[in-house]
């Protein structure tokens with residue numbers, strides 16, 4: 001990202017043309033980052049709550065007053081309930097290493113706070129990759145122009161990963177076939193040659209059915225399987241027995257021919273690339289789905305080809321020293337709270353109850369599942385909440401102390417990626433607005449106000465950057481803070497193209513092979529072999545529920561929002577319009593719903609309202625509510641997370657946002 005500054009003010013923002021992956025363009029949202037940075041709603045000084053929680057009334061305070069209030073409240077909670085009653089809550093507002101879990105982690109470890117399991121986004125898929133491959137690596141995205149078949153599986157690439165698209169376009173121009181597997185006919189599906197509208201939560205069945213066909217028709221790559229994998233014969237016997245195409249067709253609600261054709265194309269075209277993404281793992285069996293899909297390229301040996309294989313995340317390629325950055329050596333034998341069950345943590349846990357929560361880089365009052373319970377927790381009078389933010393979000397409305405944080409233009413940071421192979425330096429472009437401070441500095445000051453005297457709590461941002469780059473693997477050789485600062489970004493020191501699982505490569509699992517059948521499954525909460533695990537909220541598992549609430553609600557990222565970030569940016573909110581619910585004509589007619597009408601979407605957890613859009617972009621039985629709206633910026637103060645559940649995925653204990661049955665009716 002290139003920022004032009006005139007007289008201390010950022011006046012222009014653009015993509016870096018030289019960057020091999022992002023190629024000079026910014027996504028729809030970040031292109032508006034200046035509008036966001038200079039937004040009239042920016043928090044410019046510390047504030048202390050004056051009205052009831054949730055109302056959002058604050059008075060201005062000095063940093064000294066705010067910090068000493070925080071220090072004394074945390075001290076008294078530690079004295080009365082123990083430090084475990086303090087909960088950090090953070091996620092992906094910034095993905096910078098320094099403004100993420102660096103000083104924050106050191107601080108919380110030193111006081112002995114509860115640990116947070118950061119599961120809300122990618123845990124199921126990441127852990128599934130760790131199970132099969134021992135790490136999170138995949139196809140070098142810059143090579144996929146070479147692919148002849150590209151499967152976009154559970155990803156709305158043009159919305160959520162637009163920088164991959166130029167490479168897909170390259171492949172298309174050279175004649176590649178593109179297939180999108182998604183219950184919704186997204187803009188990505190429309191741009192592909194074929195769209196397979198799978199029933200939500202059934203992708204593992206489809207992948208296992210494809211394997212059945214590959215083994216049945218002897219389309220597998222036995223030399224690759226023998227050399228690079230363990231357990232493939234066991235898998236073969238299982239899929240031949242349990243996953244015949246007719247059964248899979250019924251599970252996935254797809255024609256048998258679609259499954260046969262998909263499998264045959266997958267086996268006979270080369271190179272084949274699967275972009276599997278996070279949408280499909282937000283279901284009960286989400287981890288198992290990623291596990292099964294990730295095994296497909298091992299069965300055909302697609303990993304051997306430049307442009308072949310599969311990519312969920314590249315984050316494991318980086319090998320940064322997180323242990324040193326976060327000081328994981330500081331002993332901290334405290335309990336772990338799963339962030340995807342925040343509602344439960346704030347309303348049910350009692351050993352000890354959560355008495356203080358420090359929120360940074362996240363907006364849980366909008367983005368966490370089972371919002372009604374989350375809000376009930378946030379409104380507890382005996383909960384002390386500190387929020388570090390750019391804006392007065394739904395969460396900030398519940399803060400006792402609200403602290404102004406710097407944006408990416410106003411602080412320095414280091415970044416890795418999860419979809420490409422470059423380390424990046426985030427150089428500060430402008431001075432912090434108002435009295436805003438970087439998260440790292442805020443935690444340093446809280447530690448100082450609490451009179452904590454550990455040297456690692458005084459480390460500068462630069463020292464922490466050096467920690468992340470110290471004692472690192474070969475892939476970071478030559479990548480120093482100095483070279484990064486000078487160049488802005490550097491490719492990891494890995495071969496180009498990077499072929500992580502080409503024949504002959506050592507796979508970082510205990511066996512050194514791709515683990516197709518493995519006893520390690522048990523440690524991940526699953527069996528030796530990948531299986532299909534039906535959604536919690538499905539006919540298979542709960543027929544009564546499926547009758548009462550017959551529609552599967554998906555609440556995917558809206559094109560103009562980044563989770564709940566940018567919802568308050570006027571130009572982007574205008575582009576998003578208003579909260580909508582896409583519903584198939586048959587489902588609308590059965591309920592007497594007309595397009596443009598206000599509808600109520602509900603289940604036993606809660607309800608929200610939206611404007612009905614009748615559309616064949618959704619299949620019958622599926623509805624879609626582009627998200628994630630700030631409740632306070634909607635007509636009735638609600639959003640789709642009123643209906644989502646705190647149930648967890650099979651692998652990784654991740655959130656199951658799209659495993660969510662609802663009913664819809666015209667709102668009064």
Ligand SMILES: Nc1nc2c(c(=O)[nH]1)N[C@H]1C(S)=C(S)[C@@H](COP(=O)(O)OP(=O)(O)OC[C@H]3O[C@@H](n4cnc5c(=O)[nH]c(N)nc54)[C@H](O)[C@@H]3O)O[C@H]1N2
Pocket residue numbers: 092121153154155156157159160161181182183184186198199200201202203277278279280281283554556557558559560561562563564658
């Ligand atoms: N514009 C925009 N871009 C974003 C984000 C954003 O909010 N806005 N968020 C960022 C973040 S944090 C993340 S994690 C990524 C997420 O981006 P993706 O990994 O692409 O995940 P989602 O957008 O959640 O879902 C992608 C698609 O999966 C489909 N899907 C849902 N359930 C199923 C299923 O059971 N099977 C299949 N095959 N498909 C299913 C949805 O309909 C959706 O079209 O995007 C990042 N990029």
Ligand SMILES: Nc1nc2c(c(=O)[nH]1)N[C@H]1C(S)=C(S)[C@@H](COP(=O)(O)OP(=O)(O)OC[C@H]3O[C@@H](n4cnc5c(=O)[nH]c(N)nc54)[C@H](O)[C@@H]3O)O[C@H]1N2
Pocket residue numbers: 090091092093094099120121122360361362363364367368388389390391393405406407408439555556557562563564565627628640641644657
């Ligand atoms: N229904 C539904 N819910 C979902 C999802 C979905 O698809 N559907 N997606 C889920 C996914 S994939 C994710 S990743 C989560 C994301 O949820 P979050 O991690 O909460 O992400 P955002 O909603 O973008 O909120 C980030 C907040 O951090 C703030 N922020 C940004 N930079 C900084 C900084 O440097 N310092 C401080 N202090 N604050 C900063 C922003 O202003 C913003 O309010 O949401 C999940 N929730």
Ligand SMILES: [Mo]
Pocket residue numbers: 092120121122
């Ligand atoms: Mo995410």
